Amino acid sequence: MISIIIPANNEEQMIGRCLDALARSDATPEPVEVIVAANACQDRTVQAAQGRQTALKARGWALAVLDLAEGGKMNAMNRADDIAQGDKRIYLDADVVVDPALIGQIGRVLDGDQPRYASGSVRIAQPETWVSRAYRQIYARVPFFAQDVPGCGVFAVNAAGRKRWGDFPDIISDDTFVRLSFAPSERVKTRAGYDWPIVEGFSNLIKVRRRQNIGVDQVGALYPDLLANDTKPRMSIPMLLGLMLRHPLGFVVYAGVALCVKLTPDRDGADWIRGR
DSSP: OEEEEEEEOTTTTHHHHHHHHHOOOOOOOSSSSEEEESSSSSHHHHHHHTTTTHHHHHHOEEEEEEEEESSHHHHHEEEEHHHHHOOOEEEETTTEEEETHHHHHHHTOSSSSSSSEEEEEEEEEOOSSSHHHHHHHHHTTSSHHSSSSSOSSSEEEHHHHTOOOOOOOSSSSSHHHHTSSOOOEEEEEEEEEEEEEEOOSSSHHHHHHHHHHHHHHHHHHHHHGGGGOOOOOOOOHHHHHHHHHHHHHHHHHHHHHHHHHHHHHTTTTTTTOHHH
């Protein structure tokens, strides 16, 4: 059985699209349950999720919506894990839109008794603002996205893999923690993909990039043994020059964000920002 766990905080505008995409998924040979863990929501996230009950039931999938008073993504994932029945777990951000084939392909990758980590082929959704579109030109082409299995927005593990940790720890970067809990040979990217958004605007890009860096550093500090599984490829000088020539505006924006983060590494780092 597959359990799809979706933590959601004030995602009224996004959760419907996320669940609608799941309802359009291809048929799977095993049962699927979807658990939306709405946490400390002050909007109609819960109602919007519950409104997709009929569509998911028509797909043959069960839907449970948790209305949690306590906030925090990690707590939401842990509470959903407590009731999840699947031996395969897919953790999905509420602003992600999956391809119809993704859930089935991940399910097949997670077959077997050996620990396995899986994700889809990530596509960075087209932003609305020019600065975020320019940033995307470079960000979507960095080696980490092309050569690794990033897991941003979507990551999944089988039963043997899930035994590698208990509750999710109270950290910033859950995807980094889980990805580095698996050796490169245990990580698989499916052909099917998903759309994952980035924030809008230069200042928001800086805040998110800074928070990402802090989250990665936090995992390294708290779990140094996991760093042995970090194979994040570096961008070579020829690749850098090629991107600069093909996408000069994007390169300027991307480099500007990186420079601002480097010059102000500790400012607003722990605060989440939603720029969409």
